[in-house]
Amino acid sequence: MRTSDFNFESPLDLLAKFPSKERDESKLMVIHRKSKKIEHKFFKDLHQYFNEGDTIILNNTKVFPARLFGNKEKTEAKIEVFLLRELDSKDRTWDVLVDPARKVRVGNKLNFGYGLSGEVIDNTTSRGRILQLNFNGTHKELIEKIKKIGKTPLPKYINRNPEKEDKYRYQTVYAKKEGSVAAPTAGLHFSKHLIKKLEIKGVNLVEVTLHLGLGSFLPVEVEDISKHKMDSEKCHINIKSCKIINDTIKNKNKVCAVGTSSMRAIESSVSSNKNLNPFLGWTNKFIFPPYDFSIANSMITNFHMPKSTLLMMVVAFAGFELIMNAYKIAIKKKYRFYSYGDSMLIL
Known part of the structure; x- marks a missing residue:
C-alpha cells in the first residue's frame, strides 16, 4: 500500500482541543471485525465487552513536562x-x-x-x-x-498554553513511569471508576511501558510506506505481565491492547511460538498492512490523523475498507479526533 492510500480530508472542526468533561464520557465506536457491525457507545460502557479472564494491556508511561x-x-x-x-x-x-x-x-x-x-x-x-x-x-x-x-507538551494543533487541568487530563490515571513526551491517548479515557468495574468483573489489567517520542505522530513523508523509518522508543515488559498475557492467550480469552503504543510494545517481543517475552530496550517497530498480529485480538485506539503511522497500524489490525468506512461514519456523527478526542474498540 502507498502512503497516499491513507489520506482523507482532515476534519479540522473535529480536532479535540479540550478533553471531555469526564474521562469515560467520551464517545466509543465499537467495531466488530467479523460481522462488520458498528455500534455507538460511550467509553464508560467498555466493561460490557469484557469478561472474567480477559486481559487489557495498559501503557503506564508518564508524560514529562518537556x-x-x-x-x-x-x-x-x-x-x-x-x-x-x-x-x-x-x-x-x-x-x-x-x-x-x-x-x-x-x-x-x-x-x-x-x-x-x-x-x-x-x-x-x-x-x-x-x-x-x-x-x-x-x-x-x-x-x-x-x-x-517545563510545560505540559500538548500537541501543536491545540495551540494554547496548557491549563491546570491539562497537567492532570493529559496523563492517564495509571501513569507511573515517567519518560514520554506525548500521552498514550487511548488510555486517557479510563477513569478510576471504570477500572474498578473491570477489576470486579475479573478482567486482568496488565501494565507495560513504552515511552512515546514524537516520531509516531508525524505524517509519513515517503510514498512507499515500507521505506519509512520509525524513531526508537524505550520499552519495558516484565515477566509478570508476560505470564498473565500468555495465560490469557492459552485460555483463548480476549487480549486487548490499549493504544498503538501498547500494541507496538507487545509486538516488539514475540517468541517463535507467538508468546510474549520479557523485554527491556528500544524498539523502532513499524506496523503497517499487511501484518500478522501475534498477541492482542482486540484493541482500543483514538481517531488518528491522515497518513500517520498510527492509522496504518489500525488498518493493519482491522482492514482498510472497514476502518476507512468507520472514519467516514465518525466524521458524519461528529466523533472528536486526535489526542483529546473519542475512541474506538476493535473486536
Whole structure:
C-alpha cells in the first residue's frame, strides 16, 4: 500500500482541543471485525465487552513536562525547546527540537531562568539540536527544576498554553513511569471508576511501558510506506505481565491492547511460538498492512490523523475498507479526533 492510500480530508472542526468533561464520557465506536457491525457507545460502557479472564494491556508511561521556553543570549529572542530524550545524564546533554530553528545555531546559549541555561553543541536535523544544560545542582535537582518550569507538551494543533487541568487530563490515571513526551491517548479515557468495574468483573489489567517520542505522530513523508523509518522508543515488559498475557492467550480469552503504543510494545517481543517475552530496550517497530498480529485480538485506539503511522497500524489490525468506512461514519456523527478526542474498540 502507498502512503497516499491513507489520506482523507482532515476534519479540522473535529480536532479535540479540550478533553471531555469526564474521562469515560467520551464517545466509543465499537467495531466488530467479523460481522462488520458498528455500534455507538460511550467509553464508560467498555466493561460490557469484557469478561472474567480477559486481559487489557495498559501503557503506564508518564508524560514529562518537556516544553521549555528560553531566550537567546545577547539577542533575547524567544526560543521554544522541546526535550525529546536525555542522552547523557553526566554531561547533561539532551536531544531536543527548537523553534524557530533558523535562529538557533551551534554555539548559541539559551537562558531559561531559575538558574537553568543551555548551550547548543550540535545539529541533528533541520529542527533537531543537541543541547547541553547548565545547572548548579545534582542530576536529581536538575530534573526537578525542569519539571517545575517545563510545560505540559500538548500537541501543536491545540495551540494554547496548557491549563491546570491539562497537567492532570493529559496523563492517564495509571501513569507511573515517567519518560514520554506525548500521552498514550487511548488510555486517557479510563477513569478510576471504570477500572474498578473491570477489576470486579475479573478482567486482568496488565501494565507495560513504552515511552512515546514524537516520531509516531508525524505524517509519513515517503510514498512507499515500507521505506519509512520509525524513531526508537524505550520499552519495558516484565515477566509478570508476560505470564498473565500468555495465560490469557492459552485460555483463548480476549487480549486487548490499549493504544498503538501498547500494541507496538507487545509486538516488539514475540517468541517463535507467538508468546510474549520479557523485554527491556528500544524498539523502532513499524506496523503497517499487511501484518500478522501475534498477541492482542482486540484493541482500543483514538481517531488518528491522515497518513500517520498510527492509522496504518489500525488498518493493519482491522482492514482498510472497514476502518476507512468507520472514519467516514465518525466524521458524519461528529466523533472528536486526535489526542483529546473519542475512541474506538476493535473486536
